Amino acid sequence: MIKTKLKIRKYGDPCLRKKSESVKKIGPAERMLIDAMLNTILDKETEIGLAAPQIGINKKIFIVDLPEFPRVFVDPKILKKEGQTTMEEGCLSFPGFSFEVKRPKRIVVEYLNEQNKKCRIECEDFLARVILHETDHLNGVLIVDYVSEEERMQNQKALDALAEKTKKELKINS
Numbered sequence: 001m002i003k004t005k006l007k008i009r010k011y012g013d014p015c016l017r018k019k020s021e022s023v024k025k026i027g028p029a030e031r032m033l034i035d036a037m038l039n040t041i042l043d044k045e046t047e048i049g050l051a052a053p054q055i056g057i058n059k060k061i062f063i064v065d066l067p068e069f070p071r072v073f074v075d076p077k078i079l080k081k082e083g084q085t086t087m088e089e090g091c092l093s094f095p096g097f098s099f100e101v102k103r104p105k106r107i108v109v110e111y112l113n114e115q116n117k118k119c120r121i122e123c124e125d126f127l128a129r130v131i132l133h134e135t136d137h138l139n140g141v142l143i144v145d146y147v148s149e150e151e152r153m154q155n156q157k158a159l160d161a162l163a164e165k166t167k168k169e170l171k172i173n174s
């Protein structure tokens with residue numbers, strides 16, 4: 001079997017800012033997409049989650065690679081948020097960056113799993129953070145949207161440079 005590895009879209013790519021389409025049922029096309037996403041991150045130790053917009057597909061699907069945790073989340077809906085925590089967060093679309101991000105501590109999320117079964121889980125701390133980070137991607141929201149004014153100023157040049165590089169690459173490839 002051919003293992004497809006997909007190119008990760010970086011900050012500056014317009015697809016990261018688009019709101020993704022809902023997926024009501026996983027069909028053959030979605031299955032292929034999920035397989036390719038899993039192949040893209042599963043053997044990398046540092047990579048925990050990947051959302052479809054990060055590979056240029058604006059569909060509400062993300063995957064998580066954590067032991068004993070569901071892997072595929074389709075059409076997730078955050079039903080409940082409680083509390084607040086702040087943690088450093090990184091993102092595959094922001095190589096080399098990490099930002100302090102304030103998020104709810106505990107959530108309830110409803111989603112479709114890879115068997116098209118509606119599921120609901122409650123999670124907190126790190127797991128909640130991963131789910132919220134990936135769900136943000138499906139709505140065009142990125143970790144830079146949470147940074148303080150000070151942190152933004154410190155990183156603005158580097159962020160602009162990344163966006164510039166991404167746009168240049170897109171022009172070359174298209």
Ligand SMILES: [Zn+2]
Nearest residue numbers: 090091092093
């Ligand atoms: Zn991310």
